[in-house]
Amino acid sequence: MNKFVFLAAAAFAPLLLVGPAHADLALATAKGCTACHQIDKRVVGPAYGQVAACYASKDAKVLAESRTQLIKHVKEGGAGKWGxxxxxxxxxxxxxxxxxxxxxxxxxxPMECPKEFKPKA
Ligand code: HEC
Structure with missing residues (x-):
């Protein structure tokens, strides 16, 4: 691989990472989630950076369980985990x-996971 191709690939790699992230921000906006959630600031609901921090785990099994719980919580609604x-x-x-x-x-x-966060409400 010549030097130019390598540099070009390095220059465009961040764009490839940003692409899908924006696509899902668009989906969250279309579904009304952003009325209460921002990525890096708590509004009515927790910041998505806080959610990422509180559920971070290196254990794939734990992550998969959290994912299932989060999907259920969004579908069914509820209170008590974040306030x-x-x-x-x-x-x-x-x-x-x-x-x-x-x-x-x-x-x-990931931001800081707030002290008041309760994993099981
Ligand atoms: C009317 C405001 C509102 C809207 C609209 C809303 N949320 Fe929430 N969301 C909240 C609040 C408040 C909490 C904290 C609930 C709690 O303390 O258990 C929350 C919590 C969450 C959490 C963390 C749940 C957990 O179990 O820790 C996720 C993920 C989330 N919301 C995603 C979404 C998504 C995705 C959408 C759009 C489909 C959405 N929210 C729409 C207010 C909202």
Whole structure:
């Protein structure tokens, strides 16, 4: 591989990473999630960077269980993990779309996991 090709590949690699991330921000926006959630700031609901931090795990099995729980929590709604404000249920958002958004949420840059977070409400 010549030097130019290598440099070009290195220069464009970040674009490839950014592409799909934006696609799922678009999905989260289309499904109304961003009315209460931002990536790096707590609004009505936790910042997605906080969610990523609190559920971070090197254990693939633990991660898979968290993912299932998160999808369920978004679909059914509920309160108590992040504070008293409830998240409404989202029965109209397809499981597949919720799963895509949750996968994207879990890959956000981790912030600090707040002390009041309770993994099991
Ligand atoms: C009306 C405001 C509101 C909307 C709309 C909303 N959320 Fe939430 N979300 C919240 C609140 C409040 C919490 C904290 C709930 C708790 O403490 O258990 C939360 C929690 C979460 C969590 C963490 C759940 C957990 O078990 O730790 C995820 C992930 C999440 N929301 C994703 C979504 C997605 C995806 C959508 C769009 C389909 C969405 N939210 C729409 C308010 C909202």
């Amino acid at each position: 008293p404000i409830p998240m409404p249920a989202h029965p109209a958002v397809a499981n597949e779309d919720v799963a895509k958004i949750v996968d994207w949420v879990l890959t956000q840059k």
